[in-house]
Amino acid sequence: MGLPPQEVGPFIGALTSHNDAALFQLPGVTPQMVGAAAQALLGTFTTGFQHVWIAASAFVAVAAIGM
Secondary structure (H helix, E strand, C coil), X not given: CCCCHHHHHHHHHHHHCCCHHHHHHCCCCXXXXXXXXXXXXXXXXXXXXXXXXXXXXXXXXXXHHHC
């Protein structure tokens, strides 16, 4: 979306810490970029937790069968 490569690290740091002031102080950052990045971050968290719950369910099933 046009974010300069040297700003990616600070952008991700400000996004994950929910620091809106720092996000919009970075050069070239637009509200559209922030919105797209926030949706991508939410999707990543959702997918990550989905895998954790699936793995935990498998362990619970094995434990239940073993009892």
